[in-house]
Amino acid sequence: MLVYLLAGVYFGVVLVKSEAASWYRIQEMFRFESFHMYGLIGSAVLTGMLTTVLLRRGNVRSRDGQAITVTPKEQGWQRYVLGGLTFGVGWGLSGLCPGPIYVLLGAGLWPILVVLAFALLGTYLYGVFKDRLPH
Incomplete structure (x- = not known):
């Protein structure tokens, strides 16, 4: 787990230094x-x-020897349009994509907790309504 934690910290530093987390x-x-x-x-x-x-x-193969495969995406455009619109509206309202939420939280920008709360709410709502959405 330490390797993943260090990779995440490194990624966060790269996001901050490259200004990818900058509004x-x-x-x-x-x-x-x-x-x-x-x-x-x-x-x-x-x-x-x-x-x-x-x-x-x-x-x-993964570290434990299992084969890593990339499954092809499903055909159809509705899921991508709806997903892109949802992502875009969230990005437009918050001013950032979800990737830097934890980075900005780690940098001490506490108002990002509002964005994190709504990102978690959106994830929960997707879980509730996923059977009714076009996939």
């Missing part, structure tokens, strides 16, 4: 005033794509 940087992105966040998001997308390709092509 001002996010506002610059939404106003098309700066390329900074688009570069960060683009590099994350490319890293995710490369990792997915490597996991699909390689015979990769």
